[in-house]
Amino acid sequence: MIKQRLENLRKEMKKEGVHAYIIPTSDFHETEQVATYFQARKWMSGFTGSAGVLVVLLDKAALWTDGRYFIQAPKELKGSTIELMKAGMEGTPTIVEYITSNLKEGMCVGFDGRTINANDARKYEQAFGFHGLSLKVDEDLVGRIWTDRPAMPCAKTFYYDEKYSGRTINEKLEMVRKEMKLAYANSYVITKIDEIAWLFNIRAQDIEHVPLPLSYATVTLQDATLYINQSRLDAISRAKLVQANVCVKDYMDIYEDCMELKGPVLVDPSSANSKIVFSIKEKLVEMQSPVILLKARKNEVELASTRIAHIKDGVAVTKFMYWLKKNIGKVEMTEYSAALKLHEFRAQQPNFFDDSFSTIPAYGANAAMMHYHATEEDCATLKPEGFFLVDSGGHFFEGTTDITRTFVLGPTTEEERIWFTRALRSHIRLAKANFLFGCKGFNLDILSRGPLWDYDMDYQCGTGHGVGHLSNVHECPNGFRWRIVPERNDSCVLEEGMIQSNEPGVYIEGVLGIRHENEYVVQKGNKNHYGQFMHLECLTFVPFDREAIDPSLMNQDEIEWLNNYHKECVEKLSYGLEEDELDWLKEICKPL
């Protein structure tokens, strides 16, 4: 089947005179997860992983993916004639090296310009041009042969009321235009769906767990236009848009319209697709999309509302914890069925909208695999011993949550308790941080990572990511990481109102996986002649499982933090619990 698809694509490539065709894993908006309509790479290769680039030549093909998929990819590619390229490993050619070494001067490389951002497209242009290859970027060749392609997402939109979002469309447009003026831009093209959803207070369930409608937008100093499949628009959103003088046009109209924009035109070339950017003939102002920071600094209404979402979420997860503890060893349960149970508790909460991502339930050594995915058919049975790591979150109308707890299901080993406590110290050290305004995530990361580095141990991923408000659960530009990777855009100055996770962990292959994750919002503290001090306000309230905590490994200030935190858990969660649940909660939240 894959072979046939490759052959069909090659026929189209020959028609167009294309000798190499690049198929990335992206939609037209650089969305982290892509709707089925955009899963061309998966359809063409059979590889189901979340990251990968397929390159098809006339006589062979190869797929680049990263270390997460070095076991899964060969299985899925078997029999496809597609060669696996282990990205980043010694000896693996880059995509550019592969194409330039297989093509001859004068040949042509193609891709759908809408699926590759302007920065990446320019790099391709430069590298291929250097080797005498031409580019053809205006044809979706996969689209021509994909006869049963799924439809574009078209769920009904809904207006995200100001009682949650805190600002009217007009207020937001005013904020945006202020930024445009500072950048000397007359027009601004917005292509990221989370930015557009924020700007127009609009939501829709287009992609699983991502409540954002596929759309584009342009803002000028006078006008604003939303490009969206118009039949999708609900009546309230339509009325609100009209009221704010926002013009609504069809999704694909952006490509013609952006050629008419008055320059200078502000675009973010790290996310705007190359077809749009290259079609603008006016002067460009290239910079980080100003909406990113406006959106990341949550306003008071968003924060108040988010606090409510977290309390509901805390009640649901605490009920789940109680249920686990009472039933483990008595009721049969698997990773998968337990995750369903957790979903049930969340869904019982008022204003629940969706899980914010696919729950990761990982028992014992499974939790050492950071991208472990349990399915109904293939998952572990829970036993009354060791750790059960559950990473999950909810979209409530009030906001988005993300939490990981590592639950103790029965007897634990000393090694398990030691690492559980060390990882908890990591969490607490960062949670307690007091820092001067101006700090970025990389200044603070070692507070969390350091206590594990002390044992020559690392969790090999970021300590925390920004979180959206009924939006992406991973939101830039704030976060906690120690390395600066410009493409990742998660190292901004930590400003008041920014929400991010704190999720250090310990992962020992074949043995155990532990993660302790809460969300925190940056708040102002004291201002004195040294500057403005900042700290983190905790949003997440669910006890850490004391059965694996060894207080003798903790400093006194860490124990105090934990005791206060557990006291707050009781205060905040009791309203939503049954009597037996509350009695149990009080017991497990007693001071250490």
Place this chain on the structure above:
Amino acid sequence: MIKQRLENLRKEMKKEGVHAYIIPTSDFHETEQVATYFQARKWMSGFTGSAGVLVVLLDKAALWTDGRYFIQAPKELKGSTIELMKAGMEGTPTIVEYITSNLKEGMCVGFDGRTINANDARKYEQAFGFHGLSLKVDEDLVGRIWTDRPAMPCAKTFYYDEKYSGRTINEKLEMVRKEMKLAYANSYVITKIDEIAWLFNIRAQDIEHVPLPLSYATVTLQDATLYINQSRLDAISRAKLVQANVCVKDYMDIYEDCMELKGPVLVDPSSANSKIVFSIKEKLVEMQSPVILLKARKNEVELASTRIAHIKDGVAVTKFMYWLKKNIGKVEMTEYSAALKLHEFRAQQPNFFDDSFSTIPAYGANAAMMHYHATEEDCATLKPEGFFLVDSGGHFFEGTTDITRTFVLGPTTEEERIWFTRALRSHIRLAKANFLFGCKGFNLDILSRGPLWDYDMDYQCGTGHGVGHLSNVHECPNGFRWRIVPERNDSCVLEEGMIQSNEPGVYIEGVLGIRHENEYVVQKGNKNHYGQFMHLECLTFVPFDREAIDPSLMNQDEIEWLNNYHKECVEKLSYGLEEDELDWLKEICKPL
């Protein structure tokens, strides 16, 4: 006098058609301290501070300096007709704003192109060009009127033997040419005197406490040339240079020769003076000067030798500490006389060359002023109470040291002991750091600063700076700071062999000043599948004054670190101490 000099300068400006003349505080090499020959800004303005820019217009003049000098500058400028501009304060115009608002289109701005680096000159060019002003950068107008100008430094050079430097000139040239090839450069112009001194193993006492000869250098893939006043060269250096096929030419010949260099020509525009950079007509490769990193990664010979220098220095400072403790309240002493005594102890050590900077001896509240300068005429008398902070260092032939200790002269207050201990915790937290390779100073800075930030307190300066090897006591590109300031170039990846200080402090205006400074070299630790772990090896050994340490404020691991450190002090220093000194040392180094 100043008025007359300004008038004389204005005559020269008129002759040249210059309407604004900029006089920075720099030599032709961006050296941190400049020799008297180059102190044109001081001579023209009367202002003696270490930082400042004078701008002379035909009818007025202004001097920009920073917060360190807002008290001193007005006194020194009084009667000069020069207006003080408090740089960075609200309402203060920038130099560009001042000049563009006072000059009219078509007018001309001048400076000596040798005193302004290429990056800064380009910024001026762009800004003034935008306002229709022309530039004249090839005349040293101050030089024309400065009749009693001091001579250029011309101390005899000496060869810095390979037994200290660890590499021959040829070995170093080979390292440099390897970097040039990686950068696709055929030629390389080196203008920083510390880089040239490293490359040619040459030293001289040109500037107080800075043992580096004024010179330029060019390296091509085939040849190397040292530009220096030839009469200064000692016989050994001359022989070694000949042996390494290094051509020697006169100091000023660089300006003609660099026009003949084969391109691409590597230059570092952040330090190379604009006259040199702009005179090169070949293609430029602009990047950080490769010698910077080669020099910062100390080799095994340099490290072994530096360890010896630090032990000698430790003996000297420990003897001084003993002398202080025995004599305070009995012998009359001032900040100034105590510093002289310390110099005496250092100078007694074999192979002592010079102090590595002017000792900062600061008693009591004086130590709260970070740039406090005690003179014989104006300094405090030491009393048997409170703290005496002494920041000092030595150049030995084996290497350069920098240490601060805060000595207890008698009874202390509880507040003093609390802050002393907290600042010590800051020092220890960073000293104990274990971190993955790839970390930069800004990843680690909070280890030291965090324990003070916890009390809404900040020391408002870097935690540590790189240190040269019989070279500048402040050396880029390594260091510990939390903010990235590109011009400062002190945020590189911390690599094996890099030496930097760790010097957190507490400064409370009018009350006290505390600083605890040691030097540390980056070393490799365990390598496992998480990566290469790194840690800091301590170079400095002098006890921290236990009389102000309150162990109840420290964590157990911090106390352990300190006890081990004090044990090492006894082991390493005893060889150089008299019996009474050693008995005392053992007593004050007992475990807490």
